[in-house]
Amino acid sequence: MTRIVVVGSGVSGAHAALTLLERGHNVEVWDVGRDEAAFPEQPVSFHELKSSLADPVGYFLGPDLGGIIPPSANELLRYPPSRRFLASSTDPLWEFPSDSFAAFGSFARGGLANGWGANALCFDENDIAGWPVSISEMDRAYATACARIPVAGPVEDELSPELRSVHVSQPPVELTRTDERLLRNYLARKTRLRALGVRLGRSRLAVVTDARRPDACAYCDRCLWGCPRGSIYNPARSTLESCRSRGGFRYVSNRYVVALSSSEGRITGVRYFDTAASQVREEPCDAVFLAAGALQTGAIFLRTLKQARVDLPAETEGLMDTAFMKIPYVVLSRIGGQEDARAFQFNRLILGMVTESDAWPRYLHGELLNLTGMIYYPLIERLPFDARFSKRLFFALKPALGAATLFFPDKISPSNRQILLEGAGRWESVALRYAEPVEKEDYIRRAVGKVRQALSKLGCLTRDPIRSPPGAALHYAGTVPMGNGARRCDGNGRCNLFRNLYIADGAAFPSLPSKSLTLSLAAHATRVATHAQL
Amino acid sequence: MPNCEPRPVPFPLWQIERTEYEAICDYLALSPNAKLYERLSAYLACAPFRFASPLGFARFLAELPLTRFRVERLDFLTKSRFPGHPLRHALNAIMALHECSSEGYRELSEVPRGAATIPALAASGAGFVWRLLLTIPWLGWQGARYLVGAAPRGAASLANRIVLVTGASRGLGLDVLLECLERGASVVAVLRREDSVAGVRALLPPEAPVKFVIADLALSGALPEALQRAQIAPESIDMAVLCAGVKHDGESVLAVARLRDTFEVNCFSAAEFAAWLCGADHPAHAPANPRQPRPAPATTSAGANRSASARRLVLVSSIGRWHGMRATCGYNASKAALSIWGESLDMELRGSGLAVTIVEPGMFESGMTPRSGLAKLLVVPRRALASRIVSAAMAGRKSLRPPFWFAMLTWAVCIAGRGVRYRLFTRVKPAGGRDEPPAR
Numbered sequence: 003m004t005r006i007v008v009v010g011s012g013v014s015g016a017h018a019a020l021t022l023l024e025r026g027h028n029v030e031v032w033d034v035g036r037d038e039a040a041f042p043e044q045p046v047s048f049h050e051l052k053s054s055l056a057d058p059v060g061y062f063l064g065p066d067l068g069g070i071i072p073p074s075a076n077e078l079l080r081y082p083p084s085r086r087f088l089a090s091s092t093d094p095l096w097e098f099p100s101d102s103f104a105a106f107g108s109f110a111r112g113g114l115a116n117g118w119g120a121n122a123l124c125f126d127e128n129d130i131a132g133w134p135v136s137i138s139e140m141d142r143a144y145a146t147a148c149a150r151i152p153v154a155g156p157v158e159d160e161l162s163p164e165l166r167s168v169h170v171s172q173p174p175v176e177l178t179r180t181d182e183r184l185l186r187n188y189l190a191r192k193t194r195l196r197a198l199g200v201r202l203g204r205s206r207l208a209v210v211t212d213a214r215r216p217d218a219c220a221y222c223d224r225c226l227w228g229c230p231r232g233s234i235y236n237p238a239r240s241t242l243e244s245c246r247s248r249g250g251f252r253y254v255s256n257r258y259v260v261a262l263s264s265s266e267g268r269i270t271g272v273r274y275f276d277t278a279a280s281q282v283r284e285e286p287c288d289a290v291f292l293a294a295g296a297l298q299t300g301a302i303f304l305r306t307l308k309q310a311r312v313d314l315p316a317e318t319e320g321l322m323d324t325a326f327m328k329i330p331y332v333v334l335s336r337i338g339g340q341e342d343a344r345a346f347q348f349n350r351l352i353l354g355m356v357t358e359s360d361a362w363p364r365y366l367h368g369e370l371l372n373l374t375g376m377i378y379y380p381l382i383e384r385l386p387f388d389a390r391f392s393k394r395l396f397f398a399l400k401p402a403l404g405a406a407t408l409f410f411p412d413k414i415s416p417s418n419r420q421i422l423l424e425g426a427g428r429w430e431s432v433a434l435r436y437a438e439p440v441e442k443e444d445y446i447r448r449a450v451g452k453v454r455q456a457l458s459k460l461g462c463l464t465r466d467p468i469r470s471p472p473g474a475a476l477h478y479a480g481t482v483p484m485g486n487g488a489r490r491c492d493g494n495g496r497c498n499l500f501r502n503l504y505i506a507d508g509a510a511f512p513s514l515p516s517k518s519l520t521l522s523l524a525a526h527a528t529r530v531a532t533h534a535q536l
Numbered sequence: 537m538p539n540c541e542p543r544p545v546p547f548p549l550w551q552i553e554r555t556e557y558e559a560i561c562d563y564l565a566l567s568p569n570a571k572l573y574e575r576l577s578a579y580l581a582c583a584p585f586r587f588a589s590p591l592g593f594a595r596f597l598a599e600l601p602l603t604r605f606r607v608e609r610l611d612f613l614t615k616s617r618f619p620g621h622p623l624r625h626a627l628n629a630i631m632a633l634h635e636c637s638s639e640g641y642r643e644l645s646e647v648p649r650g651a652a653t654i655p656a657l658a659a660s661g662a663g664f665v666w667r668l669l670l671t672i673p674w675l676g677w678q679g680a681r682y683l684v685g686a687a688p689r690g691a692a693s694l695a696n697r698i699v700l701v702t703g704a705s706r707g708l709g710l711d712v713l714l715e716c717l718e719r720g721a722s723v724v725a726v727l728r729r730e731d732s733v734a735g736v737r738a739l740l741p742p743e744a745p746v747k748f749v750i751a752d753l754a755l756s757g758a759l760p761e762a763l764q765r766a767q768i769a770p771e772s773i774d775m776a777v778l779c780a781g782v783k784h785d786g787e788s789v790l791a792v793a794r795l796r797d798t799f800e801v802n803c804f805s806a807a808e809f810a811a812w813l814c815g816a817d818h819p820a821h822a823p824a825n826p827r828q829p830r831p832a833p834a835t836t837s838a839g840a841n842r843s844a845s846a847r848r849l850v851l852v853s854s855i856g857r858w859h860g861m862r863a864t865c866g867y868n869a870s871k872a873a874l875s876i877w878g879e880s881l882d883m884e885l886r887g888s889g890l891a892v893t894i895v896e897p898g899m900f901e902s903g904m905t906p907r908s909g910l911a912k913l914l915v916v917p918r919r920a921l922a923s924r925i926v927s928a929a930m931a932g933r934k935s936l937r938p939p940f941w942f943a944m945l946t947w948a949v950c951i952a953g954r955g956v957r958y959r960l961f962t963r964v965k966p967a968g969g970r971d972e973p974p975a976r
Contacts, residue, residue, distance in 0.1 A: 049638070049641060052636060052637055052638040052641060053638040058636045058637060058638075059572070059575055059633060059636045059637070061636075062635075062636045063632055063633070063636060066578075066579075066582070067575060067578070067579040067582075067629070067632075067633075070579065070628065070629055070632050071628075071632075072586070072587060072625065072628065073615075073619055073620075073624045073625060073627075073628040074619040074620055074624075337653060337654075338647075338648070338649050338650055338651075338652075338653025338654070339649070339650075340649060377632065377635055377636070378635065379628060379631040379632045379635055382631060383615075383628055383631075386615075386616075387612065387664050388608075388611040388612035388615065388664055388667060388668075389563075389564060389611050389615075389627050389631065390563060390564060390565075390608075390611070390660075390663070390664070390667075391660050391661060391663065391664035393564065393631070393644055394647055394656070394657065394660045395657060395660065395661075397644065397645040397646070397647045398647045398648075398653050398656070398657050400645075
């Protein structure tokens with residue numbers, strides 16, 4: 003029997019594994035597989051937790067208050083201290099030194115999908131321009147992915163023409179009073195806003211909202227803090243469970259894959275670090291699907307490449323991330339308004355900026371998020387007044403406050419890549435080199451200007467945008483991209499150098515569109531696993 | 537014997553008293569909460585290891601006790617001009633902590649809704665402007681106070697430096713240890729007994745960068761051996777403050793065994809440590825050879841840059857070293873030896889990049905001295921003395937004799953002649969030393 007190893011248990015790994023199982027293969031998913039601590043179970047609201055928890059201070063700010071954001075820090079929001087799925091430079095397994103790219107990853111079961119924003123969007127023909135993949139092929143894969151992932155959203159709205167491959171199976175999430183006001187304002191001024199190229203619609207979210215289901219969203223305002231009902235899609239809970247229900251599946255944790263062994267253009271074994279025994283081991287295999295996230299996949303590929311082909315530079319073809327900008331705004335008519343007692347915490351509205359030409363990118367994705375449940379003191383601290391006035395001002399404005407987050411697409415650029423470092427450690431580290439392309443700046447400036455204009459027409463007062471540092475969006479891609487060349491893979495994710503190595507995650511994307519990529523990761527993994535020649 | 541000395545507040549620059557917390561709560565219209573205050577105190581105890589310490593005028597402002605009036609002045613000032621100021625961290629943490637309780641959140645978020653919102657905001661805005669107007673003259677006054685008192689201050693950072701402190705279990709040594717930690721140093725704390733470690737640890741947050749070394753300085757060669765065992769390299773030490781000392785009150789100078797112990801701890805242990813610090817191949821450590829030409833002042837970068845940033849050896853002597861004293865078993869004699877030996881060492885080390893600061897404290901607060909009345913005026917608080925010692929060493933000062941008026945008085949008595957000293961000091965009661973009982 004062919005021994006197939008899928009590396010990683012995030013969206014890509016889970017969907018690749020499930021597709022391979024559906025094809026009748028035996029599959030092993032290898033993963034570091036750390037477990038997250040359980041969330042407080044009762045679906046009480048965010049603010050109700052403050053009276054229902056035994057130690058709310060420890061929960062919200064961390065046991066040693068290490069979660070307090072210092073006054074001078076350039077941060078408004080952090081992942082809650084209770085969430086432990088993220089890994090960065092402080093993690094002993096994290097080996098991506100960089101001064102220019104603040105990268106994060108996850109060694110948790112389910113990967114970064116443990117804390118994703120739930121936006122489920124699909125790429126269109128313009129988005130995948132230059133990919134060696136047809137849109138009809140992608141659409142078929144989206145249909146499979148959407149059958150596995152519940153998507154809540156409207157049947158039809160202003161953004162439907164741009165998101166036609168998203169198959170909605172759940173009613174849209176409920177809006178807050180401020181969302182409703184913005185949507186009303188949009189419908190009243192639709193013509194002028196469309197002339198700007200800006201469209202507003204309800205979010206497409208991977209959330210169960212059908213109230214008949216026991217895991218339906220309880221609107222407890224705790225999405226970021228860990229959904230107590232599991233309403234938000236998490237591959238560790240659903241897709242991996244579907245894998246387990248089939249014969250021939252094996253989930254193996256405590257394995258941090260370092261590199262692959264190869265011979266005559268074929269992968270013959272997987273070298274991994276046993277995190278329980280603290281030892282490097284190796285096991286033979288017949289085919290490998292790399293789905294460890296674009297950074298880890300790129301690192302494994304480089305270490306493999308170095309052993310197999312000393313004539314090739316130990317650098318990836320690319321490294322991409324969607325830079326994002328946050329434009330804070332105040333909905334003037336909502337100042338001093340009543341607040342919603344319960345809400346879905348993530349963005350309930352999305353915004354699309356569409357250009358009429360076919361130039362790439364035609365579509366720019368934005369998310370409108372007005373504040374509901376969160377810890378507000380960092381925002382109060384940022385107001386340019388003393389604390390006494392700032393807190394009064396903030397809470398008077400709070401029902402009206404929001405931020406539009408714009409995600410800017412990225413392309414493969416020669417200056418942006420992963421580089422294998424020589425080192426005497428357990429294995430080689432991989433440096434991340436990244437610089438924002440200059441031509442992107444003009445695009446960002448124009449887009450931000452238009453969105454601010456649009457927000458103004460929606461009755462909002464905007465402030466200067468806040469830009470994310472490179473790497474902060476966590477939408478990494480393009481380290482082993484599709485295309486021609488030894489360090490690339492083909493249109494079906496098969497590596498050009500090694501016949502039985504498949505790139506099943508975003509590492510294979512040759513460009514990075516603006517839209518949230520989780521659904522596309524699931525679709526890509528499904529497609530790669532479907533076409534794999536095993 | 538149980539140690540009845542009150543436990544010092546580890547980092548007073550960051551810590552706020554309960555009354556100060558209540559003043560801040562009053563200002564923010566929050567109800568004080570004892571449990572939240574405890575969490576705040578624990579958070580601020582970790583502050584020196586998480587945030588940069590304020591310097592200069594910001595530090596001066598951080599030393600002011602907080603009242604409601606001062607909080608009003610300092611709030612906007614720290615937000616706009618001194619973002620890393622301890623008050624800023626305290627205000628930020630208080631809002632964060634209160635936001636996590638349902639009552640605190642209700643109080644924080646209480647604002648009029650609907651039509652009343654705008655007038656209420658206008659009134660709050662006017663209040664802000666009024667507070668701002670009052671702040672301007674107050675700031676001028678504080679600026680003038682700072683300029684007048686700035687010279688003896690000095691609060692340079694010890695970030696990324698390693699400081700060794702002996703006698704660090706209590707008294708002045710403990711205060712020097714806390715002062716160095718507050719300024720960002722990593723500290724090697726030398727204690728006599730293993731069981732003292734827990735007491736010092738209990739004062740500090742877990743992240744405090746302190747390495748403990750156990751050595752009884754009464755035993756010849758104990759300190760260098762202990763440092764070697766702990767794998768501490770001499771060149772890693774940027775500053776050493778030798779606070780350990782012993783004083784056998786009531787014992788005659790003829791109690792030779794005790795006298796030897798006094799000299800061993802107060803003088804010879806310093807010599808042994810200095811030899812270790814200089815390294816075996818250092819000229820200062822080589823046997824004296826008058827025919828050998830004296831090494832020229834070093835022209836290496838270390839020698840050329842002999843300045844406040846050079847390595848310092850701080851010897852804590854005593855103002856009592858200027859005169860004899862009955863029934864202290866040679867304590868004053870040992871301190872006189874230490875001062876003169878330290879001065880000699882400093883001469884030998886010229887140009888080596890290591891220099892000696894000799895501290896001869898007079899009256900300073902022992903922790904058991906009540907802080908009131910005349911004592912408050914005349915006596916140097918022990919933590920302030922620790923701060924001055926560290927600042928003086930960093931500034932490259934050769935000697936420090938706080939309080940200066942007491943040194944002048946001592947010298948006047950000395951100049952008056954032996955007869956005066958005899959008549960004066962034979963009347964001093966045996967247990968009535970001016971220094972606090974030293975730790976070793």
